[in-house]
Structures are given as C-alpha cells and as structure tokens.
Amino acid sequence: MTVFRIEVTAKDQTGDPGIVAAAHRLGVDTLQSCRKSRLYFLTHHKPAALGAEQIERLCAALLVDPVVETALISSQSENGPSEVDSRFDTAAGDQVIEVALRPGVTDVSARVLEQGASELGIPGLQAATATQFRLTGVLSESELRRLARGLLCNETIESYSLGPIEPPFGRSSEARNYVEKIPLVGLDEAALMLLSNERTLSLDVREMKEIQSYYEEIGRAPTDVELETLAQTWSEHCVHKTFKAEVEFTSYGPHGRPNPTEKIQGLLNTYIQAATEKVKRPWVRSAFIDDAGIIEFDDKYDLAFKVETHNHPSALEPFGGANTGIGGVVRDIIAVSARPIACTDVLCFGPQNFPQEAVPAGVLHPARVEDGVVAGIGDYGNKLGLPTVNGTVIYDSGYLGNPLVFCGAVGLLPKGSHPTAPQKGDRVVVLGGRTGRDGIHGATFSSAELTQDTHMESGSAVQIGDPITEKGLIELVEHARDARLYNAITDCGAGGLSSAVGEMGEELGADIELMEVALKYPGLTPWEIWLSEAQERMVLAVPPANLERLGALANLWDVEMRDLGRFSGDGWLRVRYNDRPVAELPMKFLHEGLPLPRREAHYHEGGPGWKSQPAENELGRTSLNERTVLLQMLSHPSVASKERIVRTYDHEVRGGTLVRPFVGPYMDGPSDAAVLKPLGTWDNERAFALSVGINPLLGKRDSYSMAVSAVDEAFRNAVAVGADPDRIALLDNFCWGNPTIPDRLGALVRTCQGCYDAAVAYNAPFISGKDSLYNEFEGHPIPGTLLISAIGIVPDMRHTCTSDFKDSGNLIYLLGETRGEIGGSLLSQLLGWEGGEAPAMPDDPLARYRALHAAMRSGLIQSCHDLSEGGLAVALAEMCLGGRLGAKVDLLAICGNDLFHPYVQLFCETNGRHLVEVTPADRGRFEESMASSPCALLGEVLPSEQVLFTKGPERLFKLTLDEIATSWKGDAKDEASN
Amino acid sequence: MAGGSPSIVHINQLRAGAFRFSEFGMLVLPGGFSYGDALGAGVRLALDLQVFFHEELAEFVESGRPVLGICNGFQTLVKAGLLPGYGREHGGSAKRRPSSGNRDVTLTTNTRGHFECRWVHLAVEPETKADCLAQIEDLVFCPVAHGEGNFQVNGDESLRQLEKRNLVAFRYVDARGERAGGRYPINPNGSVADIAGICNPAGNVIGLMPHPEDHIESIQNPLSKSGRLGLSVFRAIISRASL
Structure with missing residues (x-):
C-alpha cells in the first residue's frame, strides 16, 4: 500500500x-x-x-x-x-x-x-x-x-x-469476544488485594471480601465485566465513600491534649448537606441530587452550576486532562437539561521557576503543566462557544507532583424542564462520540495515588477531547428537551456506560446489548466497551415512540445515536455481548452492597510550632520595609496579573459578560468576580455573578479558618460586583491527600466543620460539590485545598461595580474591622513567620454585606474591591492601577485600634472587608447607610501617579503607578491598549 | 434591533433542502469553530460551501444581496475564495469554481501564536467598496476572540491591489482613530496594514475578524461609555438586504 x-x-x-x-x-x-x-x-x-x-x-x-x-x-x-x-x-x-x-x-x-x-x-x-x-x-x-x-x-x-516517524495509522485488530471468569473462592485477604491491585480495581480488603461472599452465596465466579462494574460503582470517584464513611474524629488542643472523640456519621450528611437543609432557601431547585446544583434565576429560568476537578489526568497529560475536564463539567450541565452558558477555572500549579533538575522523576515540569492545562481549557471552552469568565491561579511547591485543575460550568434551563424519572420500557440511548479504549479505569485511577511509574501504566486513562462533537450534543439535547423526547438524562463520565446506565437504572434495572455500541475501532473486549470513559457521550431514557424524532434531530446536528437496550423494570442489570450474557447483577447489590468504610481522623489545633501572635522580635527583626514587601506581594505569582492566561480564553462570546476578568480604562485591572447576563433573558434586568474563594496557604495553618475564609472570600467577591448577599449559593470542591491517613482526614473534618458554620452564618446553601482525594505523589500530599465557588443573583445589571478607581477627589472607605490576623497570610509566607492568628469569621457578616449591597443598589458606590491575599495594601494598589489614579490613605483611621505595627494593618488578611470609593457628594448618604456596620474613611483618590500611605501625620511610604504596574503586570506592563 | 428578522439555519438543513439561500435577503456566517478548525480555521466549512452550495451562493452574491462573515465566517469566506473574490471580476464566469489553491490572501495564526480575546477599535475604510458601511459615522468598539485572525497577503503587490481596488473594509485603530501601525495590542494579531476586514469588488460580501455582535447595547461596553456600537455594522449592512 x-x-x-x-x-x-x-x-x-x-x-x-x-x-x-x-x-x-x-x-x-x-x-x-x-x-x-x-x-x-x-x-x-x-x-x-x-x-x-x-x-x-x-x-x-x-x-x-x-x-x-x-x-x-x-x-x-x-x-x-x-x-x-x-x-x-x-x-x-x-x-x-x-x-x-x-x-x-x-x-x-x-x-x-x-x-x-x-x-x-x-x-x-x-x-x-x-x-x-x-x-x-x-x-x-x-x-x-x-x-x-x-x-x-x-x-x-x-x-x-x-527522524521520520512511522505513519501512525491505528492498527485495527479483530473483535475480541472474550470474557474472563475470575474465581474468588478460597482467596485469602492477600490474594484478594493482589487481584484488586493487578486489575486497578482500587477496592480495599473489606470491599473485596464483600464481593467474594456475594459470589460464594450465588455459587459462581464473577465475570470481568461484573467485577469491573462493581469496582467502578464502588470507587471513591463515583460513590464518595470517604464523605459517607463513619469517622472517629479526635482533635488535640494547642498543648497536645486530646478532646473527647466524636463519631461523625458521614461528612457530607453531617456538615455539607446539613447546612443546606438548615438554611432552607426557597430558591434552591436542586442540591446534591442531580449532576449539577440548580437555583432559581427569574420567573422563567433556573441556573445550574457545577465544578469538577480533573487533577490526575492533568498531571499526566496537561492539555488532554484539562481539555476533557471542561468537556466533563459541561456535560454535567447538559445532564440537567440545561444549556451551558459559561465556564470557570481555578488552577493550582508548582512554582513556574522550579529548578528543572529538582523535578522528581515521573513529574512534568510545572511550566509544562501550566502551558498544557491553559491551552486545554481554552481549546475546549473557546470551541464550544462558551465564555470562560472567572477563576484564579495559585502557585505552591505542594502542587508539584499533583497539579489541581478545577473546571466549572454554568447552564440555563427553563423552569421544570429537566425530567428525572426513567420509565419501564424506555430505551437506553447513547448520543455522541464513539467508544474506544480511552479513559479505561479513569474512576479507579483517580482514586489512587500517583507514583513515578503512573505515566507509563495509566496512559489509557488519559484522553483528548473533541469539543465539536460536544457542541452537537449541546444543541441536540436542548432541542430534545424542548420537544420533551426523553424521561431522564445523564452523562457518561467516570465509569463510562457502567456507571451511567447503572445509576439511571438503579430502580428499574436495565438490559443492554454491547454489540450496539458504536466503536472507534474494533478489538475492544466487552468489559472495555462497558467501562470505557470515551468522551462526549450522554445516556438518555427515551420512550420508544420518541426514538424516530430523536433520531431526526441527531441527524440534523451530526450526532451519532445508538439504542443499547431497555430499562427492564426487574431491578437487574443484564449486560449481553452478541446476545451472550456477560454480566447479571441485582441493582440492589451494585448500589447498596458497598460496605461503608470506617475511618479515623486526628487534628492538631494550630499545627506544629503554633504561636498565637508573632513575637515582637519577629516584627522587629524584619529588614524589609513595607514598600518592598508590597512590591514583592504584587509580583508574587499567586497575586500578580493572570492576563497572559486569561486572554487566551474567550470571555465575551454570547455577549452577556458585563463584568469581565479585567476592568478599568485600560482593561487590565483585576476583577473580583464576573457578572453575566444570559442570552434569552434580556427582557429583564436580572444577571448573575460568579466568584471563588480559595486559600490553601491558610489551610496549612488552620483548616477551619481556610473553610470560613474561602466562604467569606467567595461571598465578598460576589457582593463586590453587585450580587445580592441573600441570593448566593455555594459549591464546595475538596482536593485532598489520602483520607485513610488520620491526619489528612482530620484536616478534612475541620474544613467541613468550617464549611457548615460559615454556610449557616451566611445563610447560604451548598448546592453541589465534589471531592478529589488521594492527591499524593510518592507519599507527599498536596496542601489540603478547598475551593468555594459562589453563584449569586445580581438583581439589577445596571448596578454592578468594578474595582478600578473612577475619579480623583472621591473618598476611600474601608468596610469591615481589621483584626490583625496574619496567621497563614501571604505576609507570613514572604517573611517566614509561623505564628499569628488565622482569620476568623467576621461578626455578623451578612449585615455588612447587605448594607454594602443596598448602597450599591442606590448608586452610592463608584468602585469596590475585596481584601484578600496581601490585605489592604495590595487591594489599594490594584484599585489604583485599574483606574490609573493615585490615592492617599491614613492607616490611623482603620477600625481596630489595637494594632501596633503597620505591617499588620497593611497586610493582614482579616475577612469581611472591602475598599469602596464614594463621591464627596454621596458621603452623607453613604455613611448613613453604613451606620451599623464597621466603616472607616481612609483617604481619597488622587489625580497623580502616587499611592501614598500615611499613619497620622507620618508618611510611611509611597509607590508610583509605574512601580505597581511593573510588579503586578511584569513583562506585559507596556501592553495596555488605547 | 438592526431592522432584520434572523433565522438560524444549520448547514445540514440547507443541504437537505429544508431552506434555500434564495429565501433570504442577507446571509451571515457567524463566528465559532466550524469543524473545530481542524485543518485550519474555516477550511473545512469552506469546502462544504464550495462542494454543496457553489452555484446557489454565486447566484446569491451576484444578486447583490449582502453576505457578512464574522470571525470564523470571515475565515470561511476567504478560504472559499469568496473574499476578496477577484475571480468573478475578470470576466470569468461567476459560476466558475473559485479555487482556494491559488488564493492571494489568508487569515493565519496570530503573531503571538495563540488565541486572544480583547476589545479593539475599528475604523471603516473611507473609500471602501462596501459603501453601505459609509453610514457608520464613528469608530466601532468590539472584541476580537480568535487564534487565526492574522490577515496576510501573498506579497506587496497583492496588498496594493486590495488597497487600490478599495477592498479593505475595516482597520484596527486606537481610541482616537489613529492607525495601529502594527502596534500590539491595538492591532491584536499582526495583520498586515492593520486590516481587520475586507470586502469583494461589488462591495456586498464583507468579512471581519472582530465581533460587532458583542456590542449592541452600551451596557456591554467595558469602558462604561456609550456609542461606537457594533450594532451600527449590522444596521449598515442590513440596509442593503433585499429579497
């Protein structure tokens, strides 16, 4: 040839x-x-x-x-x-x-x-x-x-x-009708575990024994299809056993004294869902039941929001991992019958300048990981025609072996348009991409730790996405939904067909013929077809009478459609290959047979070396002056402008992005959150905000504080752009190390406790969440990382706010009290301090945010920026840069007069604070509206290029806009347009 | 808002004969990533246009009805040979298949090598053959969002031809209306002579990389100003639509 x-x-x-x-x-x-x-x-x-x-x-x-x-x-x-x-x-x-x-x-x-x-x-x-x-x-x-x-x-x-490469044509092989029977009788614990490891089942010994005893009882050996189905369905990734497990939790006080041990009946029940039930917001449409959380938007539409992680695949193949991460979370939105309308992304990488020779074997350099992940996110989101509007990037050496890639998606659906009940006799229909040997064992693979050999062993778990096929799915499902052609829908994610069909048919049972599955190439064995996590596929329950109409739509949108079988009604999962049974399992055992694990958790308050305040001599010893510290903070990779990344994402498509990632006259100032107006809803004034809160640095110091602070950060970011604090819903994403190790789990317990307390205090429900555990490389865990994503209703799109100063002569107020909390702050990290209180929950946080929101609705706020990493000083510098205006502020005016050192006032990361800009004419009305909240007039916006910090009559230091730009924008400083 | 009533038609519906070009007064090829831009932006869709709709499209263009390509639509028109569309001017039959193999202009990878999204200012070229654009009085302010928007020509002579025949429709300019002169990011992609959009010799086929549809109301303006709406582009072109 x-x-x-x-x-x-x-x-x-x-x-x-x-x-x-x-x-x-x-x-x-x-x-x-x-x-x-x-x-x-x-x-x-x-x-x-x-x-x-x-x-x-x-x-x-x-x-x-x-x-x-x-x-x-x-x-x-x-x-x-x-x-x-x-x-x-x-x-x-x-x-x-x-x-x-x-x-x-x-x-x-x-x-x-x-x-x-x-x-x-x-x-x-x-x-x-x-x-x-x-x-x-x-x-x-x-x-x-x-x-x-x-x-x-x-x-x-x-x-x-x-030299010249061999033409890489796929070698086609013969169809393999091969089903293995795997004898379990008589295997001891060691042999069971060997089997679990050899097949990458990621099942523990109790789970293997449960399966062994089931098959002993029915008197036969499981087929490979059955065993793999059980492993997927029972995997951490699919069933979240750690969050359902009974946990014995012991915390130890600062002096190592243990507190009484608590028994926690499931972290999810006890803290996350409990918070949602406690706050009981009437506008929550769906929380923790569907593939995405759903809240009410307006009279006609609801909003769906989901955030997923794709960490393990992104560690191995950054482009493909992040690419399919976006693809997966967008399908979660399609799976609640919503039209995807926006994406978010939060990324955690190792330091970009990490020495090449110090990168462990089997790990890609963080710069390569970042390049690939960023390109992968842009490629998928841009090609789907979705704006990627919000996110952040954090750099820490703890993410060297395990980068984190959080992918979020938002969707819009007409009220009551999402059917969730498959009926007996409905056809099991697969729409979308073909099935290949890609992504096999993704679910069990992501429930295991990475080692330096993972690259070579798990290649099949990593895939490249095909956004154009997914675009067809989006259009097709939207039309099928409007024509009410299906009774249930879900995406084919981790576990492939086995988990999609297994979950949808949990009540009814299903009969499946694997020969009907469209394959990319021949040669797949039945279990591979059943388990493959090939991308861009959805599973629908379709009444037989609707098949023809669905088929016509599928033709129009160039989407392949296959009918695999029916929902039987007998409660059994029966899988056949060429008419021969290859799996027969009662749904009850598949879904309820998993013995819930028991786990032990320890937590040491304050962590090792904890001190309540930095010693006087630590403050005194510091040779860096405030000005140098501020410039260092502005150029710190986690704080500095992310424009080089964000501009490679389309944030304008669909025409509804009202507050963008960059703001101000030069469109380069940082934004606190995005505000979007969904296409199709321009007949009213309502919009919504998307924001995030994340602070793993703080988590290293105090897990509880990390949770409270992440909720507060997401909240204050959303409020800063105009969201109503009484209409904010939260998503939780936990990325953690190995939860079977008590100290890892202990920190997770404290984080969940913080989530509960904060959600209740802010009266904000969790509507969806996801955990990604076993993020360890060769025994080193990532810093326990909680991402809180918020979606909030902006009642009036004409009353949003951005962070850039608008006009000289305007007044600058600091809202919220400053408590001098520097534990876990960027300042502590830069100066190598270990002590200091970690930020607590603000007093009555909702009251202050309501007051700010009311002032914003009345048009009293010209600009607004939240205080996070780097505290007051960084926030002020960013507002000046965004508006290309100077400012003068007096630290003596700050609420909280017990603070003795300017470092603390400038850089502490106390929660619940915003800087706002108010015109002199509005001063009276504004101060009146903030009467019962902590609020201090710090200074004013100046026409000059100078940013001046004083303490009473004493001049502390000043910066120029140019210096701020050089530090914050780096090489891109001179690129501002216009 | 611009005065038309649009229908969104899938190319498969056109192929199946459910709709015909001749039923409409104006054709817009919108942005997006047709076929994922595998094989180059717009290339694969351009093939569809040439294989399935060559004659129908040629008649549509010949009739003087406007065709607007935005972003991927522009890339597609260029790669299908419909822009700048010299072929039919040289006395050759309009029905002659435009050969994309000897194109003179193209849209290729941005100088920076990657996709980029940012707002830009556009000025309508004063003498442009797309004379309907003359009614746009101010600059147009709207975003670009592309990775392959770098307009390039096959040598200086090709550029001279384009300019001499007044086939340039839009150029990238700064907020005061001064030519970008290649300066990034005012010219966001490295396009030769700051060209953001072109037209055919008859002036009824127009393509541009930026997205005027993302600025049809002032509330979408990132500078919180009014005016310079992308809507003006649609108003201008729709004024030429006819059935």
Missing part, C-alpha cells in the same frame, strides 16, 4: 522562539532554532483511488494555505525504498524529531480530513497526522531525546522518533 506523506511548513522560516527558550530552560543550550511542520499521512486500500491528482486536490482544498505555507509531498510504498529518508540527509545540520499520537488517541484532524476527502470525491481515505520539529544547532542524541521527552512529546499519549 502506498502512503503519501505531506509535510506542510510555514514559508516564514523564523521558527518557534518559545520552544527554543523552553529548550534552554531544559538545559539544552545549543538549540538555535526550531521549525514546526504539520505532517499528514494518507493512504487508501484501493491504490488507484489515491494518486498525485487526488493529493494535489486535497492539498489545495484542505491541507495547505498557499499564502503562508508550502508543502513537500513524498510517497512510500511497502516494498519500494522510501523517498522520505533521503531528504533528511540533505538538510545539512538540521535534526528532526517527529511526534505522533499513539493509536487509539482521538485524532480529530485526521477524522475531519477523511470526511473532507469524501466530499472531494475521495471516499475511503485513511489519514493520520503528526508534527515535525526541525531543529538547528549542535545536538547530541541524548539531547534530542531530552528535548523530545521533556518538551515536544508526551509519551502518555504520543510517541516520537528521531
């Missing part, structure tokens, strides 16, 4: 300076330039169907841009010598690395090319793609391999070759 190889290269020979710079960071200094080419491999099973004429046509219509690219075409037949090889010798001095996706990994370009060829009258074309890197410079083979592995190729999903 002849294979044509087409090499498409830019006419402009400049090459990619980014790759050269990254190679130098890798220690390959001799690389001078790198040019990238796209490679296409084309072949046809009928040799006559593909010749020079067809290749030329394909190049002209699809492969080569004649204005900026050139193509080099060669062919290689199976017997003849390759024409390709010789060319490499002639390119003197250049070295070549070629990279291709491994067989089985989604290659969207190849598929689009095959379809396009068919339209051009060349049906049956087989295509594959690859990338060539042409490198100039003196490079040894070992350096080339270092470049390939460290930069150009991710061996989890790709392979590389020094």
